[in-house]
Amino acid sequence: MNIVVLNGSPKGELSVTLQYVRFAARKFPEHTFTIFPVAQTIRKLEKDEKAFDDVINAVRAADAVLWSFPLYFLLVCSQYKRFIELIFERNAQAAFAGKYTASLSTSIHFFDHTAHNYIHAVCDDLAMRYLGAYSPAMFDLMKSKERSRWLSFVERFLDGAARRVPCARVYPPLAFPDFIYTPGPAAHPVDTAGKKILLLKDGRQPSGNTEALADALAARFQGAAEVVNLMDIDIKGGCLGCCKCGLDNVCDYQGKDGFIDFYNEKVKKADVVVFAGAIHDRYLSSRWKMFFDRSFFNTHTPTLIGKQIAFLISGPLGQISNLRQILTAFGEFQEANLAGIVTDESADPTEIDALVTELADALVHPAASGYAPPMTFLGVGGRRIFRDEVYGMLRFVFQSDHRYYKQHGLYDFPQKNYKARRMNAFMMLLTRIPSVRKKFLKILPQQMVKPIKTVAETR
Ligand SMILES: Cc1cc2nc3c(=O)[nH]c(=O)nc-3n(C[C@H](O)[C@H](O)[C@H](O)COP(=O)(O)O)c2cc1C
Structure with a gap:
């Protein structure tokens, strides 16, 4: 069989995940594994439609497709996310329809399930036949038991594709409401009491009601909120996964674009941070993903401690519980208070106005005391994974995390x-x-x- 592998690591051939694919290809020589570094070459794929078509034609001719990617910030990296957006924007879905598929990631198991849920849902939206997820820890391949386990998965995948086994769709199609929100007058302006409010909105099109939601909330703060369009931030590109930031939080992009200064000067210094955006496929846009990935120069330390945060979402969030979990987890591991999420799903302007007004209140009042709720499983579990990894194998790479964890008593081993x-x-x-x-x-x-x-x- 001919298997097309969509390599979702910005590191291309240097991808850890790809070594699992190379190993499988060596063990199953009767099958062909054709690898496309779609994350690493995303700029070319965006600009050069012929290069993009070459990938799509290979998918069309394939017997099966393997999504191979590293975990980036609870999902796939922004470059891979952009590739997925291009499939839909350029109407290339038909090439994927009916293909047998599976997903492979490597990670430290921090929200690996939300990334695989995402890819699975995208596969369902592409009418593919999804046979399962495989999510080893980064270096599992070095253990003989794990190599056998991986080969068993690949064998089952190849067998399922060859026998054309039946597959059920797991994620129902999304219904995007066709509603234009026009905010009413800000009846109840909120006193911000000198709090610094930063409202980040996604200008990537289509942005649905993002602009209107952001305007409505900003109006409640009587002009005291600083509103920034993500498209206006000088971001040269997505995170490259080089991990140079691990030693001292100095990113490879330092001095090359404006993102780090923006994050340090605006995001870290705000009391309230609001994230506004529209749903693109099963997440926000790849621009938002790029923003979150690039914030990884702070590595595994929280940067929004005690801040009040909120999301304004245009699109069917209620139908994507995976995304809601990601947004909730973000608040928890940042040690912030997720004061609320307002969406336009009700399609009722009066109700949205009232929710936005209440959100403005909720954001400003707890800010006085820096309130953050206790973490749930999402935050507690995630923190323990970081603690164990930074204490263990990752320490020499992420030395600044180690210093932070020591100083802040995060090495709380029982x-x-x-x-x-x-x-x-x-x-x-x-x-x-x-x-x-x-x-x-x-x-x-x-x-x-x-x-x-x-x-x-x-x-
Ligand atoms: C920007 C960035 C974000 C990451 N986010 C996560 C994450 O959310 N969860 C996780 O378990 N690992 C995360 N990782 C770790 C990578 O997934 C892991 O190192 C992976 O094995 C890299 O694979 P690759 O070499 O194929 O790119 C992140 C790494 C980077 C550089």
């Missing part, structure tokens, strides 16, 4: 809790005695609530 270790050893020994065990199980519910009950009743 094994350092000597009190808990002593108590566990003692209690585990005691509960081996049958009579103690019986009594222990009887009093457990009361004992568990006792310390916190005392706090609740006395503090």
